[in-house]
Amino acid sequence: MILVIHAHPYPRSSRSTAALLGAVRDLPELEVRSLYDLYPDFDVDAGAERAALERSGLVVWLHPIYWYTVPALLKQWFEVVLAKGWAYGEGGTALQGKECLWAVTTGADEDAYTEQGKHAHDFSAFAPVVKQTARFCGMRWHEPFVLHGAHIVTEPQLAAAAARLRERLERWAAQRQAR
Amino acid sequence: MHEALIFLAAAVVCVPLASRLGLGSVLGYLIAGAVIGPWGLGLIHGIEQTQVLAELGVVLMLFVIGLELDPRRLLAMRREVFVGGTVQLAVCGAALAAFLLAFGLAWQAALVAGLALALSSTAIGVQALTERKELATETGRAAFGILLFQDIAAIPLIALVPLLAHAGSPNETPLWRKLAVAGLAIAAVVFVGRYLTRPALRLIARVNLRELFTAFALLLVLGVAELVSLAGLSMAMGAFLAGVLLADSEFRHALESDIEPFKGLLLGLFFISVGMTIDFGLLASRPGTIALLLMGFLAIKITALFAVSYALGIRVRGCRFFAFVLSQAGEFGFVVFGSARAAELLSPEWEGLLTITVALSMGATPLLLLFHGWLLGRRAQAAPPADTIDATGPVIIAGFGRFGQIVGRLLLANDVRAVVLDHDLDQIESLRKFGYRVFYGDATRLDLLQAAGADKARLLVNAIDDVNDSVALVDRVRESFPHLPILARARNVSHYFELKLRGVDVAERETFESALKVGRAALEALGMDRYRAREMADAFRRHNIASVDATLPFYQDEARRMSIAKAGREEMERQFARDRERFEREHGGGGWT
Incomplete structure (x- = not known):
């Protein structure tokens, strides 16, 4: 079971994230939770979210990068859902052995994420916080899926990226079945 | 003109005085009536004419109550009206008939008079409930339901008089025909109220003459009252029905505020006319009999009402209030006793005795309610x-x-x-x-x-x-x-x-927050992202609170406040437009997310 935690404040105005989501949402054994639709008031229902996590084997955090990290509601989701005694700490083993894929889009092209670029760092420099969040809860971290230059990608490029994401999820599902 | 002056002066003197003494306005009107009536200073003579006009007060009051009552709430009151009403009439009527039998009345006379005394006064009861804001409580609803039932029950009761007197002449219409005519009249009122009045009101409202609207409102109420009374029904009940039918119309408040002053004045006149009917001559010649009748009547009726309300499931403290509010005999008594005497069922002497008992029992209600309030106050003080x-x-x-x-x-x-x-x-x-x-x-x-x-x-x-x-x-x-x-x-x-x-x-x-929530839901239903709808509602809230607070210093200055509010609305529109543009720029066609 794949759980897609989708965090986009304005899904109807979304292009790149919407394309990625659209490419995977019809996969079998896949559940999408669009946080901004579920909790526009940020009143995240920890119980419902935990139940969805418990059902899943792979958790996908799918969102645009805002200020080098996750959107505010996903951060809120981390704080409310990944609680001590459930996700970490004594008895906090609910996520042990599950896998995690970070799938994001950025508004700058790849050159911006270099030492000379306007963000002064390679994109991998911004991943550790999220990566460690997953690992701290005992999840296996996959190589992130990053679509750069979401503002300039052409339709064919976007479609190709979406197909790549779909392929990765399908491969995971096939491997899971083989095991 | 001369009489109008006397009525107005008596009311203006007596009512504030009575209110000041804590006796309530009803008692003030009753006293005013007693003072100016034929047995007091004798300033007014034609009581019958006054009574006709005064009854319109009760008619208008029931119309206004009907306006305030949602038809669905009325439907929910079925139990109170039919079960409560039947039980109350049977229990009180039987007890009072037995009481009168003991006074030596024939059984036919005792039955008619007992049932008539079991009816309470809608005017006094509803006035007391409104004054105490009890109309919406469980107790108040039960009391009102019973008053409503009595208005309906009075019709067969009046028809019963000639039957019991064996005086039914051959050309007297049979009961079933009366019922059929009554049913037709109600159907006519429903039809007029549902389908004709609203377009007519819209037409009249467009003329934009306030007094014409008022005239039409009065015409409507009095017309309906006349129609149902021709069919032998109670005018008050017809007006009530008309009110209920218009309760969900857009003219509800306009009708209410137009009728209200007439209602107040004529209702006052009604209480004055009751005060005038108190026959002090008879009171002076038969004080013992009248005191016995009044005390016995009140004791029996209050006890019976208390038992009835307890059986209806009203809580004990509500029962006493219920029993006191309905304790008096009603204005139907006057009509029933009159026709019973005409049918030679009652002697003129007994008609006088019963009429004065009714009038005095009406005067006793405000005093009983004062007593009730005093008991409550004492209990509150007596708390350990x-x-x-x-x-x-x-x-x-x-x-x-x-x-x-x-x-x-x-x-x-x-x-x-x-x-x-x-x-x-x-x-x-x-x-x-x-x-x-x-x-x-x-x-x-x-x-x-x-x-x-x-x-x-x-x-x-x-x-x-x-x-x-x-x-x-x-x-x-x-x-x-x-x-x-x-x-x-x-x-x-x-x-x-x-x-x-x-x-x-x-x-x-x-209502502010819940209205914003519904507004948000509306935006969502129209296809806006849920979080975006929340942001818009947040912006609206901030703006609205700021502009309301900005008018606070000019609260008393209506014109100034309106202009500030208008400026605030315009500013909000501009800001929303700017915000839309910004949103389009960041998240619209050119966005990247």
Whole structure:
């Protein structure tokens, strides 16, 4: 079971994230939770979210990068859902052995994420916080899926990226079945 | 002209005097009538003419009540009306008939008179319920339902008189035909009320002449009353029906405010005319008999009503109020006794005796209700002090209706012990069962606030629904407990201003948040992202609160306030337009996310 935690404040105005989501949402054994639709008031229902996590084997955090990290509601989701005694700490083993894929889009092209670029760092420099969040809860971290230059990608490029994401999820599902 | 002067002068003198003495306005009118009537100063003679005009007061009152009553609520009252009404009429009628039998009346006469005395006065009962804001409570609803039933039951009762007197002449219409005609009249009223009045009102409203609208409103009510009375039904009931039919129309408030002054004046005239019928000559010649009749009547009727209300499931303290409100005999008595005498069922002497009993019992109602209030007050004072000290808590909630309850339950869920003050007895009884510490009483009273621990409380939640009471409570607290913070529920913007001007820090307009929620849901239903709808509602809230607060200093200056409010609306529109552009830029066609 794949759980897609989708965090986009304005899904109807979304292009790149919407394309990625659209490419995977019809996969079998896949559940999408669009946080901004579920909790526009940020009143995240920890119980419902935990139940969805418990059902899943792979958790996908799918969102645009805002200020080098996750959107505010996903951060809120981390704080409310990944609680001590459930996700970490004594008895906090609910996520042990599950896998995690970070799938994001950025508004700058790849050159911006270099030492000379306007963000002064390679994109991998911004991943550790999220990566460690997953690992701290005992999840296996996959190589992130990053679509750069979401503002300039052409339709064919976007479609190709979406197909790549779909392929990765399908491969995971096939491997899971083989095991 | 001459008589109008006398009526007005008598009312203007007697009613404020009676109110001042705590006797209530009804008693004031009754006294005014007794003073100017043929047995008092003898200033007015043609009582019959006055009575015809005065009955219109009752008709208009029932129309206004009908306007305020949602048809669905009326449907929900079926049990009160039919079960309660039948039981009340049977029990009271039988007991009173037996009582009159003991006075030596023939059984036919005793039956008719007993049933007539079992009917209560709609005018007095409803006036008392309205004055005490009891019309919406469980007890008030039951009482009103029974009054409504009596209005219907009076018709067969009047028809019963000639049957019992064996005086039914061959050309007398049979009962089934009367019922058929009555049914037709009701159908006609429903048809007129549902399908003809609204277009007519719209047409009249477009002419834009206020007095024409008023004239039409009066024409409507009096026309319906005339129609049903031709069919042998009670005029008051016809007017009530017409009111109910217009209750959900857009003209409800306009009709209400136009009819209201006529209703008040004519109802006053009604009470005056009752006062005038009191035959002091008879009272002076047969004081013993009349006293015995009145006392016996009141004792039997109150006991029977108490038992009936208890059987209907009203709580004990409500039962006494119920019994007192319905204790008097009604204006139908005059009609029934009159026709019973005409049919030679009653002697003229007995007609006089019964009529005076009815009039005096009407005068007794305000006194009984005063007694009821005194008993309640005594109970509140007699509360043991240990009980009240034990009940002080960090939070006081004044008013525990729909609003206060939500606040109280949220606090209780967080283990905050709140002391609750409310004046609805039925409400209190049921809340106590759930373990709330609820106290009966007028929260604006200083002793009650003190007993609830206002000097030690951390905060006061003012959730009273009546605007005047709410403001009075704030004044009282500011004066006596200046350090107690107040969190208040505001009924509307002007109430919000009144609270803010008195230094209340937290005042929340009661419908504002829920209306924003529905607005949000509407935007979502039209296809807006849920979070975007939330942002728009947030922006609207900020703007609205800021512009309302900006007009606060000019609260009294209507024109100034309107212009500021208008400027605020325009500014909000501009800002929303700017915000839309920004959003388009960031998230529209050119966006990247």
